[in-house]
Structures are given as C-alpha cells and as structure tokens.
Amino acid sequence: MPQKRLSHDTTLSLGYHFIRLVMAGVFIYASIDKIIHPDLFAQAVYNYQVLPGYLVNLTALILPWLELTLGACLLINRWMAGTSALAAGLMTLFVGLTLFNLTRGLDISCGCFSAAPDENPITVLTLVRDISFLILSLGLAGYRHCHPNFKHPGAVYEFQR
Amino acid sequence: MNVTCTGRYLTVTVRQMVFILLISAALGTAVNLIRPDSIPFVDSWSMADKLVAEDGDTLAIPFEDAATLFAENAAVFLDARTPAEYDQGHIQGAVNLPWHDVDIYFETVIMTLDPEAAFITYCDGDACLLSHDLAMLLKDLGFTRVKVLVNGWTLWKEHNLPVTTPSS
Numbered sequence: 001m002p003q004k005r006l007s008h009d010t011t012l013s014l015g016y017h018f019i020r021l022v023m024a025g026v027f028i029y030a031s032i033d034k035i036i037h038p039d040l041f042a043q044a045v046y047n048y049q050v051l052p053g054y055l056v057n058l059t060a061l062i063l064p065w066l067e068l069t070l071g072a073c074l075l076i077n078r079w080m081a082g083t084s085a086l087a088a089g090l091m092t093l094f095v096g097l098t099l100f101n102l103t104r105g106l107d108i109s110c111g112c113f114s115a116a117p118d119e120n121p122i123t124v125l126t127l128v129r130d131i132s133f134l135i136l137s138l139g140l141a142g143y144r145h146c147h148p149n150f151k152h153p154g155a156v157y158e159f160q161r
Numbered sequence: 162m163n164v165t166c167t168g169r170y171l172t173v174t175v176r177q178m179v180f181i182l183l184i185s186a187a188l189g190t191a192v193n194l195i196r197p198d199s200i201p202f203v204d205s206w207s208m209a210d211k212l213v214a215e216d217g218d219t220l221a222i223p224f225e226d227a228a229t230l231f232a233e234n235a236a237v238f239l240d241a242r243t244p245a246e247y248d249q250g251h252i253q254g255a256v257n258l259p260w261h262d263v264d265i266y267f268e269t270v271i272m273t274l275d276p277e278a279a280f281i282t283y284c285d286g287d288a289c290l291l292s293h294d295l296a297m298l299l300k301d302l303g304f305t306r307v308k309v310l311v312n313g314w315t316l317w318k319e320h321n322l323p324v325t326t327p328s329s
Contacts, residue, residue: 038193038200046206047288053206061202063195066185073181081170082177108288148170 019136020074023087026133027071028147030113034064037115044111048097066090074140081148084141091134097128212293212309220296222308224316227281231322236279241291242314252283253323254312260284260291263298271302279306283313 026158034041045051051059059142070090073083094112110120112130120126133141191316193199207229229254230236238255240247247257260269280299283294289312296307310316317324 057204062189065189069185079177081174
C-alpha cells in the first residue's frame with residue numbers, strides 16, 4: 001500500500017509539474033507579441049467592445065505583463081498559490097469573453113497570441129482551446145490547494161513556494 | 162485540510178495575487194514610460210475620432226447623408242464583411258468587397274469601379290475596422306469620393322431601410 005500511495009503521489013506531482021511548464025509556456029508566449037506591439041493589442045482589446053474607452057489602453061499595457069509575470073512564476077514554481085488562482089481567473093475571463101463574442105457574432109481577432117487585428121479570428125476552436133487551458137489552470141490551483149507543501153509533508157505549509 | 166489552514170491558505174493566495182498584480186502594473190507602466198513607441202495610458206476610442214484625418218477632414222459619413230445618397234441612387238455601397246455575412250443580409254444593391262480577401266476581388270470588383278463615383282463602405286459594429294481599411298485602400302488607389310458608414314449594417318437594419326436577405 002505505501003508503495004502504491006507513493007506511486008500515486010509521484011504521478012500527480014509529475015502531472016502538476018508538466019502542466020505547470022505547459023501553462024508557463026502558454027502565458028509567456030501569449031505575452032510577447034502584445035508587449036512588443038501595445039498599439040495593436042490596444043486595438044484588439046477595443047474590438048472586444050466590453051471595456052469603456054478610458055480602460056482600453058491601461059488594459060493593453062498591463063495585461064501582457066500580468067501574463068508574463070504569471071508565466072515566469074509558473075516557470076520557476078514560485079508564489080504558486082496566487083499564480084495558479086490568477087491563471088485560473090484569467091482563463092475564466094478569456095473563456096467568458098470568447099463565448100460572449102461568439103454569441104454576438106462579432107468578426108474580431110482573438111488577440112490571444114498575436115496582437116495583430118487581422119490574425120486569429122475568434123472561432124469555436126478558440127473557445128475549445130481556452131476551455132482546455134482553463135481546465136489545466138484549475139488543475140494547478142486545485143493541486144496546489146490540496147498539496148501546499150511538496151518538500152516537507154510533515155510541515156503544515158511552506159507558503160513562500 | 163482544516164478550516165484554520167484553509168483560511169491561512171486563502172490569505173496567502175490573496176496576498177500573492179495582489180503582489181503579482183502590482184508587479185505587473187508597475188512593469189507595464191514603467192516600460193511604457195521609457196519605450197520610444199509608447200501609447201497614452203488613456204486614449205479616446207471613438208471610431209468617429211479615428212476617421213478624422215490630420216487635416217481635419219473626416220472619412221465618416223453621417224447616417225442621414227448615407228440614407229439620402231442611397232435614396233437618390235447617388236453612391237455605391239461597398240460591404241467589407243465576409244461573403245458569408247454578406248449573403249445573410251446586406252444593404253440593397255451593395256457590392257461585396259471583403260477586406261480580408263480584397264486581393265482576390267481586385268480584378269473582379271475594384272477594377273470595374275468608376276474612380277469618379279461616390280462610394281460608401283460599411284461593415285458591422287462600432288469598432289469594426291474593415292470598412293475603414295477598405296476606404297483607405299480605395300483612397301490610395303485614386304478613388305476620391307469615399308466615405309465610411311460606421312456600424313453601417315446595424316444602423317441600416319435599425320432604420321428599416323431596404324436590405325437584401327436570403328428570404329427576400
């Protein structure tokens with residue numbers, strides 16, 4: 001039995017780290033083009049037609065850095081409680097926006113991985129992809145909540161990780 | 162996990178979330194302040210404002226003026242949306258010139274247009290740029306009387322003006 005339990009925990013841990021690295025890659029990759037082209041990304045944010053005009057540029061300036069920061073935290077496995085919760089929250093927001101615009105039938109760019117307004121139109125595949133990332137993010141948050149300390153099972157928490 | 166631990170975990174989670182958000186906001190602000198191609202932190206996002214050229218001339222045409230030109234048959238309406246959207250319904254008599262495939266339509270549509278005629282481009286939605294981009298292309302090609310009807314398709318339907326739909 002202990003061996004089985006160990007094997008189960010190891011598998012979960014490996015899965016957690018694999019998903020963590022995948023999501024790190026997703027967030028970092030998603031942030032690069034938006035950081036390079038803030039003007040184009042601002043246009044993409046505006047095209048969603050969900051924010052008042054005065055918040056469009058602020059969102060376009062800060063959101064890519066939030067994605068990059070989350071990607072970096074995921075990559076180095078730090079502040080994972082907050083990171084995984086924010087990642088799940090962000091993906092929930094993206095899924096909601098994608099669903100909203102699909103329902104409205106707006107022909108706009110996703111702005112997910114490229115800031116260019118003429119690329120990556122929102123489709124059902126965009127929604128499926130975002131839901132997949134949301135599930136992975138929720139998995140990270142759930143695992144982190146249930147396993148707050150990997151290194152020292154006897155300790156209550158190791159919050160700085 | 163007991164209640165105390167859960168509460169403590171939530172406290173730490175929220176604290177980390179705030180830290181991450183503050184770091185992101187600081188980075189976004191700082192980088193925008195020092196980069197040469199920075200954008201304003203707050204900008205006007207009115208489509209009508211964006212259609213105003215540096216000389217003060219505007220590409221946008223008021224809805225009433227567009228409706229008058231339509232009634233007088235004095236302008237050609239160009240639908241910049243996709244063929245699928247065009248087929249679902251368009252302004253009566255409008256020509257489909259999808260911006261995304263404009264190169265394909267260059268010979269079959271653009272080359273047949275009279276550069277001296279009046280043109281009104283439209284698409285759908287306040288933020289839709291297709292009609293603006295198409296109008297700019299036509300201007301570059303030498304078409305002098307080109308205007309954009311912002312949010313044209315929605316406005317046209319709202320005013321119950323003549324449209325062509327599959328049922329009609």
